[in-house]
Amino acid sequence: MADTQTVTATAATAAATAAERDRAVRPQIDNPILRIEDLSLWYGEKKALNEISLEIPEKQITAFIGPSGCGKSTLLRCINRLNDLIDGVRIEGDIRFEDGSIFDPRLDINALRKRIGMVFQKSNPFPKSIYENVAYGCRIQGINKKRDLDEIVEKSLKSAALWDEVKDRLDESALGMSGGQQQRLCIARAIAVEPEVILLDEPCSALDPIATARIEELMQDLKTQYTQVIVTHNMQQASRVSDLTAFLYLGKLIEYGPTEKIFINPMKKQTEDYITGRFG
Amino acid sequence: MSVASHSLSGALAGRASRTGTLFGRSPGRTEAMGKALTWLCGGALAFNLLLVIAILTLLAVNGLSYFWQRDLVELDLKDGRKVLGEIWEVEQAAKVKATATQGPEAAIDRIRMKIGNRDVSGLDFVWLDAKDVAARSRPAGVVMLERLEWGNFYGTMAELRRGGRVLASGPEAVWKAFGPLHEQKLRELAKIHDLEKGGIGDVNYEIERLRLAEKKLDLQKLPAAERSRRKAVLDAGLAERQAAYDKLASRLTALRERFSAETLVMRTADGQTKEMAVGTVLQALRPNAMGTLSKLRVYVGRVGELVSQDPRESNTEGGIFPAIFGTVMMVFLMSFAVAPLGVLAALYLREYARQGFLVRLVRIAVNNLAGVPSIVFGMFGLGFFVYLLGGSIDRLFFPESLPAPTFGTGGILWAALTLALLTVPVVIVAAEEGLAAVPRIVREGSLALGATKFETIRRVVVPAAAPGILTGMILAMARAAGEVAPLMIVGMVKLAPALPLDGKPPFLHLERKFMHLGFHIYDVGFQSPNVEATTPLVFATALLLIVVVTLMNLVAISLRNHLRRKYAGSAV
Ligand SMILES: Nc1ncnc2c1ncn2[C@@H]1O[C@H](COP(=O)(O)OP(=O)(O)O)[C@@H](O)[C@H]1O
Ligand SMILES: [Mg+2]
Numbered sequence: 001m002a003d004t005q006t007v008t009a010t011a012a013t014a015a016a017t018a019a020e021r022d023r024a025v026r027p028q029i030d031n032p033i034l035r036i037e038d039l040s041l042w043y044g045e046k047k048a049l050n051e052i053s054l055e056i057p058e059k060q061i062t063a064f065i066g067p068s069g070c071g072k073s074t075l076l077r078c079i080n081r082l083n084d085l086i087d088g089v090r091i092e093g094d095i096r097f098e099d100g101s102i103f104d105p106r107l108d109i110n111a112l113r114k115r116i117g118m119v120f121q122k123s124n125p126f127p128k129s130i131y132e133n134v135a136y137g138c139r140i141q142g143i144n145k146k147r148d149l150d151e152i153v154e155k156s157l158k159s160a161a162l163w164d165e166v167k168d169r170l171d172e173s174a175l176g177m178s179g180g181q182q183q184r185l186c187i188a189r190a191i192a193v194e195p196e197v198i199l200l201d202e203p204c205s206a207l208d209p210i211a212t213a214r215i216e217e218l219m220q221d222l223k224t225q226y227t228q229v230i231v232t233h234n235m236q237q238a239s240r241v242s243d244l245t246a247f248l249y250l251g252k253l254i255e256y257g258p259t260e261k262i263f264i265n266p267m268k269k270q271t272e273d274y275i276t277g278r279f280g
Numbered sequence: 281m282s283v284a285s286h287s288l289s290g291a292l293a294g295r296a297s298r299t300g301t302l303f304g305r306s307p308g309r310t311e312a313m314g315k316a317l318t319w320l321c322g323g324a325l326a327f328n329l330l331l332v333i334a335i336l337t338l339l340a341v342n343g344l345s346y347f348w349q350r351d352l353v354e355l356d357l358k359d360g361r362k363v364l365g366e367i368w369e370v371e372q373a374a375k376v377k378a379t380a381t382q383g384p385e386a387a388i389d390r391i392r393m394k395i396g397n398r399d400v401s402g403l404d405f406v407w408l409d410a411k412d413v414a415a416r417s418r419p420a421g422v423v424m425l426e427r428l429e430w431g432n433f434y435g436t437m438a439e440l441r442r443g444g445r446v447l448a449s450g451p452e453a454v455w456k457a458f459g460p461l462h463e464q465k466l467r468e469l470a471k472i473h474d475l476e477k478g479g480i481g482d483v484n485y486e487i488e489r490l491r492l493a494e495k496k497l498d499l500q501k502l503p504a505a506e507r508s509r510r511k512a513v514l515d516a517g518l519a520e521r522q523a524a525y526d527k528l529a530s531r532l533t534a535l536r537e538r539f540s541a542e543t544l545v546m547r548t549a550d551g552q553t554k555e556m557a558v559g560t561v562l563q564a565l566r567p568n569a570m571g572t573l574s575k576l577r578v579y580v581g582r583v584g585e586l587v588s589q590d591p592r593e594s595n596t597e598g599g600i601f602p603a604i605f606g607t608v609m610m611v612f613l614m615s616f617a618v619a620p621l622g623v624l625a626a627l628y629l630r631e632y633a634r635q636g637f638l639v640r641l642v643r644i645a646v647n648n649l650a651g652v653p654s655i656v657f658g659m660f661g662l663g664f665f666v667y668l669l670g671g672s673i674d675r676l677f678f679p680e681s682l683p684a685p686t687f688g689t690g691g692i693l694w695a696a697l698t699l700a701l702l703t704v705p706v707v708i709v710a711a712e713e714g715l716a717a718v719p720r721i722v723r724e725g726s727l728a729l730g731a732t733k734f735e736t737i738r739r740v741v742v743p744a745a746a747p748g749i750l751t752g753m754i755l756a757m758a759r760a761a762g763e764v765a766p767l768m769i770v771g772m773v774k775l776a777p778a779l780p781l782d783g784k785p786p787f788l789h790l791e792r793k794f795m796h797l798g799f800h801i802y803d804v805g806f807q808s809p810n811v812e813a814t815t816p817l818v819f820a821t822a823l824l825l826i827v828v829v830t831l832m833n834l835v836a837i838s839l840r841n842h843l844r845r846k847y848a849g850s851a852v
Contacts, residue, residue: 068817082724114730124725127744136739137729173846186725 002264027244027257029055033197034079039093041074041083042215048074050251051093056197056244061219061228061277063242063259067274068278072231073121076199079229081109082115097197117190121202123182125174125189132165133174133185137193152192160188161218180211187218191226198222201231202238216241235275239263247271322504329455336826343823344720346816347582349575352422352434354549355408357392357417363406364434364549365395365420369408394813396424396432400554403811404431411690418568421451426547426563427556428592431813438553439545454544458564461542466560467541483525485784490518496680525544559626573720586820594806595775596814600821603777605759606794607770607828613696613790614760615753616705621700622707622756623742623749628709630715631737650705658766661698666690666770670791686791692780698770699763703756710755714748715741720743751838754833764798772796774803797825 032055041049048071056062064072077083079095081102095102102112114137125133132139134153143149153170157163161186166177174185183203190198200219204212219228219241232238238245239259246256247270255262255271266272350366371390389410398404411830425433437454440447440461448457494514497507540557547553565578589599625646633639670687678686687693718741726736742749763774773793780792805811805818 080728081505082728085724085727110730110732113728118725118728120721120725120728122721124719124721126722126725126740128740134733139739140729140735141733189725190730 009086010208021212026054027254029057031058032056033058033098034229035074035096036078037094037096039075039078039091039095041071041078041092042088042090043086044088048251049078049121052248052251052253053093054246054253054256056227056229058227059223059225061223061230061241062242062244062246063238064231064248064249065233065238065274066254068233070248072233072248073201074251075248076118076201076229076231078198079197080113080118082113084109114193115195116197116199117193117195118199119183119186119190119201119203121205123179123186123206125177125182125185127175128172130173130174130177130185131170134188134192136189141193156188156192157185159191159219159222160184161214161221162188180207180214183207183211183215184218187222191222195226197227197229200228202231202233204232204234212237235263247274249274290436293765311662339819339823339826342816343820346820347579347586349424349565349570349578351418351568351683352419352424353393354419354422355391355413356417357408357466358412358414361776362549363393363395363408365406366434368392368394368405374376379437392822394432396434396667397430397548397554398810399430400548400552405809422568423451423455423546424565424567425561426565427561428560431593431597431810433546433554433556433835435546435548435554437544438547440542440558441545441555442542455566458544458558461558462561462564465542465561466538468535469559472532472535472539475528475535477529480525480532482784483521483528487518487521487525490514490521492680494518499679585605587824591775594808595800595816596810599767600795600800600824601669601798602776602779603797603800604824605781606776606826607797607825608832609780610692610696610699610767610794610796611757611761614699615757617697617700618704618707618756619753621751622704623711626711626715626749627737627742630712631733631741646705646708650709654702654763655765657698657702659765659771660701661694661770665697667696670694689791690769690773690793691791692771692794695767695771695794699760702763702766703759706756706759707749707752710752711745711749714745716752717748718744719761747844749842750836754836754840756831757832757836759847761825761832762798764796764802767796768799772799774807797821797828801825 020254034056036052036054036056039049039052040047047224052075064075066072074083079097079102083091090104097112097116100107126136128136131153134156135149138149143152154163154167157166160180165181166185174182177185183206185194187198187203204215207214209216216237219230222228230242231236242259244257245259245262247254247262247266247268249270255266255268257267262271263275342715353367354661355363369392371392380558391408391410391413395401395406395409396404396406421436423433423435423437427433427844436451438451439449440454440457447461448454494511496511497514500507502510539559542558543555544558544561545553545555563578565573582703586599587604588601590602591600592598629642630640633642636771670685670689670691674682674686674688691751722740722744723736724741727733731739771793773795776793776795778789779793780789780794782789801818801821804814804821808814
C-alpha cells in the first residue's frame with residue numbers, strides 16, 4: 001500500500017502546477033529535517049488533510065495553529081505514523097525524514113517512533129512508577145542495566161525540570177502526580193530515548209497558567225537539542241514559543257512563515273481573521 | 281446522599297420553571313416519589329443484608345455450639361430406668377393435641393437427649409417426655425469418653441484391667457490411674473499410626489512401584505539377556521522390600537498387642553458394663569466437674585481437631601482436614617488453569633480480533649456459556665478429560681498399570697480443569713472489561729515510544745488491566761469453591777485414601793481423587809448412617825466452607841488492592 005502511495009505522490013508532485021503550489025504561502029527553509037510533500041489524508045470517505053506541503057527546520061519550534069477540527073493533530077500524527085492504527089485511514093503524498101520516506105515499506109516503524117517522540121494532549125503516564133515511566137522507552141530498546149537506566153532517568157527528569165520535585169519518590173506511582181507534573185513526566189519519557197524530533201499535541205490544554213509557563217520554558221531549554229513541533233489552538237502560546245507558525249484551515253495549509261510575520265503581518269485574509277479572533 | 285441530591289435537583293427544577301420560589305415551596309409529587317423510591321431501595325438492601333446475616337447466624341449458632349461440652353444429666357424415669365447423657369433440645373410438642381385430651385395444663389415437653397453408648401444401646405439419641413422424668417441430677421463423677429469407634433460413651437468408670445489382672449477399681453481410683461496410662465496409650469497410638477502411614481506405607485509404595493516397573497519391562501521389547509538382567513535387579517529389590525515389610529509388619533503386630541493390653545470397664549447409668557481397650561479412648565472428660573475455662577480448652581481443642589484431623593467413622597467423627605485441603609487445592613489448580621485461559625482469550629477478543637459480527641457472536645456465546653448448568657460441564661469433563669485425555673495418557677505413559685486407570689479416572693486435575701471451563705467465561709468477561717478500560721491514549725503513548733503492539737500489551741495494557749482481571753479471578757474462585765455437582769463425576773469422593781500433595785515423589789499427585797467440603801456437607805448431612813448426631817457437624821462444615829471461601833477471596837482481594845494502589849497512586 002505504501003508503495004502505491006509513493007508512486008502517486010511523485011505523480012502528484014509532477015502534475016502539480018506552479019499556480020496550485022502558490023496557494024499556500026511558504027517560506028524557504030534552509031535546514032529541513034522533515035519535508036511534508038502534498039500530504040492528503042482520508043478518514044474513510046472524509047478528507048481531513050488536503051495536499052499539505054511544508055518543511056520543518058531542525059532544532060527550531062514549529063507551531064501548527066488553526067480552529068479545532070482543522071486537522072492539526074492529524075497532521076502531527078502522520079509524522080510518527082500513529083494514524084496507521086486507525087481503521088480506514090488512507091494517505092497520499094509523502095513525508096521525508098532525513099531523505100527517506102517515512103512511508104517506505106522497508107522502514108522499521110518502531111525505530112522511526114523512537115526517533116520522533118510524542119507528547120499528547122492529555123497527559124498519559126503509564127500505570128507504573130515514575131522511574132519506570134521514564135525508563136520505559138529504554139527498556140523497550142533493551143537497555144536494562146540498572147546503572148545506565150538510573151543515569152538516563154536522572155538526566156531526562158532534569159531536562160524536563162522535574163528532578164527536584166520527584167527525586168525522593170521515584171518509586172511512587174506516576175498517576176499520583178499533579179497534571180503539570182504528569183505532562184512534564186511525559187516529556188521526560190519522550191526525551192529519555194533521545195529522539196531527534198518531539199511532537200507536542202496541545203501539551204498545555206489541560207494545565208493551569210503556571211504549569212503552562214513551565215512547559216513553555218522547558219520547550220525553550222530543549223530547543224538546543226531537539227526539533228519541536230507543537231500543535232496549539234492558543235495563539236498567544238504559539239506566538240510566545242514558536243519560531244515558525246503554520247496556519248491550517250479545513251485540512252488545508254493556508255499560510256506558513258516566521259512567527260512574527262504570521263502574527264504581525266499575515267499575507268492572507270483568512271490568517272488575519274483567525275489571528276484577530278474573528279473566527280475559530 | 282441520594283435524598284439530598286433528589287431535593288437539590290427538585291429545587292433547581294423549581295427555580296428553572298418559576299423564578300423566585302427557591303424557598304418556602306411545598307414538596308412536589310416527584311420529590312415525594314423520589315423519597316419513597318429511596319426508602320424502597322434502602323429497604324431492599326436491608327432485607328438482603330438481613331437474610332445474609334440470618335444465614336451466617338444460623339450456621340454459626342448451630343455449628344459453633346457443637347463443640348461446646350455440655351453437662352451430663354442423669355434422669356430418673358418414673359418407670360425406674362435411668363438415662364445419662366447430654367440434653368440437646370427441649371421441644372414443646374403437640375401442645376394443641378394435648379389440651380384436647382388431657383386438660384388445659386398438659387403441655388408436653390419433649391427432651392432430646394444424646395445418650396451415646398451406641399455399642400450398648402444401639403441408638404445415640406432418645407426422645408423422652410418430660411412428664412416421665414421423676415428426678416434429674418448432675419453427678420460429678422460421671423465420665424464422657426470420646427472413642428475411636430462407636431461414638432461417645434457416657435457412664436461411670438468401674439475397673440481398669442491388664443490381661444486378666446485388675447489394676448484399679450471404683451470410679452475415683454480408676455479415674456486417677458486412667459490419666460497417665462491413657463497418655464502412654466496415646467503415644468503408642470501415634471507410633472502405630474507412624475508405622476502404618478510412614479514405614480509400611482513407604483515400603484508398600486516402593487513394592488507397588490517395583491511391581492509396575494516389572495510389568496513395564498514385560499511390555500517393552502528388549503533383548504532377552506538385557507531383560508533378564510533388569511528383571512533380576514528388580515526382583516532383588518522386591519525381595520529386599522518384602523523382607524523389610526515383613527519386619528515392619530511383625531513390629532506392628534507387637535505394638536498392637538501391647539496397645540490393647542489394658543482395658544477399661546465402664547458401667548452405664550442403668551448398670552450394664554462394657555469393656556474396651558484403653559487405647560481406643562481418645563479423650564476422657566468429667567464434664568460436670570469442669571469449670572468454664574477447662575471447657576473452653578476442650579472447645580478449642582475440638583475445633584483444632586476438626587480442621588487438622590482425618591475423618592473417622594465414615595466421616596461422622598474426627599476432622600475434615602482432607603476436605604479443606606482438597607477444596608483449597610482444587611481451587612488453586614483451577615485458578616492456575618483459568619487465569620491464562622481466560623486472559624489469553626480476552627486479549628485475543630479485545631486486542632487482536634477484528635471487531636465485527638463474528639467477535640460479537642463469540643462474545644455472546646461466551647456469556648451464555650456461563651449459564652450452562654454445571655452438571656453439563658461435569659459430563660463434558662468426564663467424557664473429554666477423564667475418558668479421552670486421561671485414557672490416552674494412560675495408554676501412552678502408564679500402560680503397566682492398565683487395566684487399572686491412572687489418569688483415566690476422575691482426579692483432582694480433571695476436576696480443576698472442568699471447573700476452569702465452567703468459570704472461564706467469568707474471567708473472560710472481567711478481563712475484557714479491564715482491557716477495554718485501558719485508555720487508547722495510554723496505548724498510543726507506548727507505541728509513540730517505539731514499542732510494538734505486543735510490547736505495549738505486555739508491559740502497559742495487561743498490568744493496567746490486572747485489577748480487573750483479578751476481579752474476574754475472585755468471582756471465578758468463589759464460584760468454583762461452591763460448585764459440587766460437576767465434581768461428583770470427575771474425581772470428588774467421600775473418602776480419599778491420600779492427599780493429592782504429599783512427601784512421596786512426584787509430590788503433586790494430580791491423578792488422585794480428593795475430598796471437598798461441599799460434598800462433605802452433603803455426605804455427612806444426608807448420606808451418613810447417623811444423621812441425627814452429625815447435623816451440627818454439617819452446620820460447622822458449612823461455616824468452615826464459607827470461612828475458607830472468604831479467606832481465599834480476601835487473599836485475592838488484597839492482592840488486587842495492592843495492585844490498584846501500586847498503579848493508581850493516590851487516585852484510589
Ligand atoms: N479517528 C478519526 N476518525 C474519523 N475522523 C477523525 C478521526 N480523528 C479526527 N477525525 C476528523 O478529522 C478532522 C481533523 O481532526 P483533528 O486532526 O483531530 O483536528 P484538530 O486537532 O485540529 O482539532 C476532524 O474533522 C475530525 O472530526
Ligand atoms: Mg487536536
